Amino acid sequence: MIPTFRPARRFRWAAVGLAVVAVGALAAPRTSASSGPYGTDKAFNVSTNPYTFGQAPEFAPNGRVVFHQDFGAGDGEQVYLANLDGTGRTCVTCGQPAPNMVPSVRPQGDKVLYHSWQGHQLTIGAPGFGGVGADIWVVNPNGTDPVNLTNGTEGMDNYHAYWSPDGNHIVWAYLNWNFVTAGGQGKWDVRVADFVETPKPHLENIRVVRPANGHYYETQKWAPDGSGFLYTESTGNALNLQLFFCKLTPALDGCQVQQLSTDPSWDEQAVFTPDMTSVIYMSARGKPSLWNTWANLSWTANLPPDADYLLVLPLFEAGFLQPVAPASTDLYQVDLTSPGLATRRLTTDGDDGWIIPEFAWDPTGRFLLWTEAKYHDGLRVPLPFDPAKQAAALAAFLGSPPPPPNASTFDKGRPAFFLQSRTRVANFG
Secondary structure, eight states: OEEEOOTTSOOEEEOOOOOOOOGGGSOOOSSOTTSSTTOTTSOEEEEEOSSOOOSSOEEOTTSOEEEEEOOSSSOOSEEEEEOTTSOSOEESSBTBOSOEEEEEEOTTSSOEEEEEOTTOSOOEEETTTEEESOEEEEEOTTSOOOEESSOOOTTEEEEEEEEOTTSSEEEEEEEEOOTTTSOOOSEEEEEEEEEEOSSSOEEEEEEEEEOOSSOOEEEEEEOTTSSEEEEEEEOSSTTOEEEEEEEEOTTSSOEEEEEOOOSSSOEEEEEEOTTSSEEEEEEOTTSOOHHHHHHHHHHHHTOOGGGHHHHHHHHHHHHHSSSBSOOOOEEEEEETTSTTOOEEEOOOGGGGTOBOOOEEEOTTSSOEEEEEEEEOBTTBBOSSOOHHHHHHHHHHHHHSOOOOOOGGGGGGTOOOSSEEEEEEEEEEO
């Protein structure tokens, strides 16, 4: 579950035991992570992109950026394609009922996957980020022939779907609150399916590869060699959300599981480096917040992880989706070639209150791209609480507030009024 930054609105987050196998569960890295183009000996250089995209931008194979955003023209949240500098923008889903969010382009470049509430009355959260009511759709990049792949009934949710590197499979997290017709229990599972193009796009051989056991799940990116995918799951005790790799069995009907993080905080949003020597992921570790307070209480009480289907969503709302003691996050890199899975911190944006959500490599593997957000200083009340500093920050904000959103500036990627947003690029060097 990760925050969804809704322009000119409050942001939401969509919403993690196990047999842990040796590092050999991953495909053998070709080089050591301590060197090479993405080595742990390399600096991680971060800068701000001139154009601000919506949350969860991804790249098409041709280098264009696919993203969702509400530009204030009455279309709502829709899926767009644009150049990295924001020029040449085209709308992929305009004309369809909003919201349509969290897109991803098939590696072949011929389909755009996205998440939508179309056809549902019961909706909670945001499509693609977690909640209730989302289905997975595909459409041609020019906006023609949209197709619903999952066709969920009321009370279900399909989110955080990603293409396999060969474009022939999709992985996603599934939630079922449909007690009436589908026997739902409100528990997550993880699914993999074959994407079939004819006679029209559809899914076949849907397999549950992580069970509906009450644990929180969120799916992340595939390994570059297609051997499996990264995902987040609660383990050990409630609200202990860790990062894992699922190495798929030959039949793609189950996982060999390797745990990649152990810090007692929220670890999520993960990608392999292109050479597969390390994994980069987001974590809320090391910074006081309401989320970490709730998590510590659950650890002290020894609450089981199978209770997370009842705990994660409301406590996530309380810990992330409001300005009082909100969690902030940074990127970390885990070295898969080291026996102890050595981990280093890559960014420091979280020290200033920024929340880094989904991020993606450009097609050449040269740099990462993400859009981060936070409440403006003065509105955000961080921990530890400093009354004098907080009063000064609030006075500064009220003395020079940002102008309200203006539709004429939306084409510049203008962020929301109460939230600061910026798109960041980073590379190793």
